[in-house]
Amino acid sequence: MKQKKHILTAVLSAVVMVASLFSVLPVQSSAAEIAHDPNRNVQEEGVGNPFNFGERMAPEGTSIEELRAINHKMTVQQVKYALYKEIDEHWDLISLRFGQTDREKVYALFLGVGTLESTLGGNGDGADIETAFSEGFGVSSAHAYGTLQTAVTAFKDPGTSFMQEEDVPELEWYDLTQSNFYDAIISNHMGIRKIIHFIRQAMVDYDLQGYQIVRGALKGHNTGWANYTGDDDGYYANYPDEGAALAQWYYEEGHLYDNEFAWTKAEVAAKQRAGNPWADWWYDKEPSLEPVSEQPQPKTTTAPPIVTTSAPSVTTTVPAITTTAAETTAVETTVAIETNTLMGDVNQNGSVEIADAVLLAKYLCCEAELTEKQAKAADMDFDFKLTAKDLSRLKQYLLR
Secondary structure (H helix, E strand, C coil), rough: CCCHHHHHHHHHHHHHHHHHHHHCCCCCCCCCCCCCCCCCCCCCHCCCCCCCCCCCCCCCCCHHHHHHHHCCCCCHHHHHHEEEEEEEHHHHHHHHHHHCCCCHHHHHHHHHHCCCCCHHEEEEEECCCCCCCCCCCCCCCCCCCCCEEEEHCCCCCCCCCCCCCCCCCCCCCCCCCCHHHCCCCHHHHHHHHHCCCCCHHHHHCCCCCCHHHHHEEEEEECCCCCCCCCCCCHHHCCHHHHHHHHHHHHHHCCCCCCCCCCCCCCHHHHHHHHHCCCHHHHHCCCCCCCCCCCCCCCCCCCCCCCCCCCCCCCHHHCCCCCCCCCCCCCCCCCEEECCEEEECCCCCCCCCCCCHHHHHHHHHCCCCCCCCCHHHHHHHCCCCCCCCHHHHHHHHHHHH
């Protein structure tokens, strides 16, 4: 099944690469004043969501036709600010994972990706861009939608033929439904989540360092693999490197907040493309997988907000967990949550050992009981229930 997924994504990637070679149309422009308060300290506060986007573009239950019509009418400027809204709500996490403290550079990088994927709505479709859907909704792994062309594989439970991208517990993981998939705001959220997934893959699975981590993550967003391909620079030149050059253009030429956009390979970014935008412009500090407590601040909404916390409040058969979980994966050593729980330390002796896996296995076989604190430490995937998946993650950590 994995092979099938990567064949499909590789085919789409090849199409994108070939198309980009011929997309040399000039920049388009339309005057627009900045939408946010110019007195805001953007680096500290963000832009403030001046278009009042909610956690959804429209209330759940809105027909797909109406939802897509709303997305379709978005201006280039609105498409940009919709991206910024999601970046601002999760800035601490994004800054840490991307290794970038300049908020406007992160804005610009996502504009670069949006240009590669959809030209930021400047093609007349707003945020209503859909690809690879000929086989039906959710069938093709490359079926993608929105400014960042977020594939169905980013969503929760997309089907047994797709690999689950379940390693970003700090961000809401939306179920694959048409209502979620065709919502431009949720699509942005899931696109950011997907790229963070590939940042983790670049660091954990492929030991990349420096700007190669984010560079590899964008390659992963395009191809499904964040690995370094050495001399085969075609994987880079036509996607992550082009995206970074376009990002530098948006940033340096003052087009973060207006209605201007570029096309892939546009001559306007020739100067930025001639250098190394990663080493010369982007690189700030080393990306990190350190835990971060996400506390998003939803702005004024036009629909009931969906709070993007790391886990829902759910009562299950295990003792209730009421704290917000910080990041955890099978390869990390210790992860603290708000109660200073050492994840994996099921027997609460201060370290993570084989005995913890044994105790969890006995609990799952109804041969032992756990206290509330032990249950918190055993909930390795933060879904508020103890299953074989938690035991599997604990075993994977112990093996590494």
